[in-house]
Amino acid sequence: MNQGSSTGTILEIRNLCVDYLTEKKPVRAVDRVNLTVKRGETLGLAGESGCGKSTLAFSILRLHKPPALIPEGEVIFNGEDILCMDEERLRRIRWNDISVVFQSAMNCLNPVVSIRDQMCDVILAHRNISKADAVAQAANLLERVGISPDRMNDYPHQFSGGMRQRVVIAIALALDPQMIIMDEPTTALDVVVEREIMAKLEELKHQFGFTILLITHDLSLLGEISDRIAIMYGGRIVELATSEQVILDPKHPYTNGLINSFPLLSGEKKVLSGISGFPVNLWDPPPGCYFAPRCEACMDICKRENPPLIEIEPGRQVACHLFPTPEGGAE
Numbered sequence: 001m002n003q004g005s006s007t008g009t010i011l012e013i014r015n016l017c018v019d020y021l022t023e024k025k026p027v028r029a030v031d032r033v034n035l036t037v038k039r040g041e042t043l044g045l046a047g048e049s050g051c052g053k054s055t056l057a058f059s060i061l062r063l064h065k066p067p068a069l070i071p072e073g074e075v076i077f078n079g080e081d082i083l084c085m086d087e088e089r090l091r092r093i094r095w096n097d098i099s100v101v102f103q104s105a106m107n108c109l110n111p112v113v114s115i116r117d118q119m120c121d122v123i124l125a126h127r128n129i130s131k132a133d134a135v136a137q138a139a140n141l142l143e144r145v146g147i148s149p150d151r152m153n154d155y156p157h158q159f160s161g162g163m164r165q166r167v168v169i170a171i172a173l174a175l176d177p178q179m180i181i182m183d184e185p186t187t188a189l190d191v192v193v194e195r196e197i198m199a200k201l202e203e204l205k206h207q208f209g210f211t212i213l214l215i216t217h218d219l220s221l222l223g224e225i226s227d228r229i230a231i232m233y234g235g236r237i238v239e240l241a242t243s244e245q246v247i248l249d250p251k252h253p254y255t256n257g258l259i260n261s262f263p264l265l266s267g268e269k270k271v272l273s274g275i276s277g278f279p280v281n282l283w284d285p286p287p288g289c290y291f292a293p294r295c296e297a298c299m300d301i302c303k304r305e306n307p308p309l310i311e312i313e314p315g316r317q318v319a320c321h322l323f324p325t326p327e328g329g330a331e
């Protein structure tokens with residue numbers, strides 16, 4: 001198996017499309033996404049609600065359910081296409097190699113099963129070890145996320161929201177995965193607890209060496225903890241750059257609007273302006289650039305042609321006619 005380590009790439013999404021089938025026509029929620037995740041990095045994926053980021057996260061591990069389907073694309077993990085794997089191979093990849101922390105996962109803990117048993121269930125389902133070893137491993141994981149193993153026999157309702165989320169992260173780490181996909185992992189928590197959990201996650205990442213794909217609408221959070229940030233709009237990636245570039249020098253007008261919609265925790269105070277209009281209606285999207293109806297920089301070409309995602313400088317990609325392709329030019 002090609003581990004892909006020579007290139008430093010752990011996951012490569014190629015031309016991925018996800019459609020939701022409706023009675024009349026398919027609605028494209030993820031539109032030809034190309035995205036590379038480097039081994040060991042934290043890649044943030046941001047955009048407004050409904051932009052396709054959670055659908056993209058689900059489809060990476062084929063966790064999407066009908067009416068969602070993947071008509072085309074590849075998801076290459078360590079050299080293997082997840083979309084072509086048989087169920088048994090996929091089952092081994094899930095949790096063992098890539099684990100997922102879903103939105104509001106802390107509310108998905110079984111209320112009538114102790115934390116110890118929930119953690120052991122995951123470990124024993126994938127590892128051929130004794131129950132005693134699984135308990136010891138669970139205790140160790142709890143300690144690593146900052147929860148005393150003395151609390152192992154407690155039930156979820158006996159923990160605060162922040163502690164439950166730490167338990168969920170401990171479960172996600174139980175099988176020592178190479179990568180964790182986190183979909184809005186701290187949305188239900190207040191900002192202080194959120195920052196505590198993300199700091200703990202950073203610490204764990206350095207200890208365990210895993211890669212994180214972090215999905216959130218919170219750009220200020222991504223600015224603090226991500227190495228790179230990808231911005232999604234209408235199912236498409238519209239900008240990809242280092243966190244610093246995205247936060248301090250956004251190129252795409254939508255990214256700029258997002259930055260101006262959030263108070264950043266550091267830097268100068270500024271008046272928040274938001275983005276006028278509404279997110280694109282994917283049932284009936286406009287031709288050309290999906291952001292055109294909301295974009296103050298919109299040009300004629302924007303209403304006719306969808307701008308491709310192009311590299312405007314090494315490692316920095318933007319899909320906008322303000323940044324012409326070598327063959328073409330902005331009007």
Ligand code: SF4
Pocket residue numbers: 252253254289290291292293295296297298299302307319320321322
């Ligand atoms: Fe605005 Fe045109 Fe760029 Fe779209 S392509 S973001 S409409 S300038």
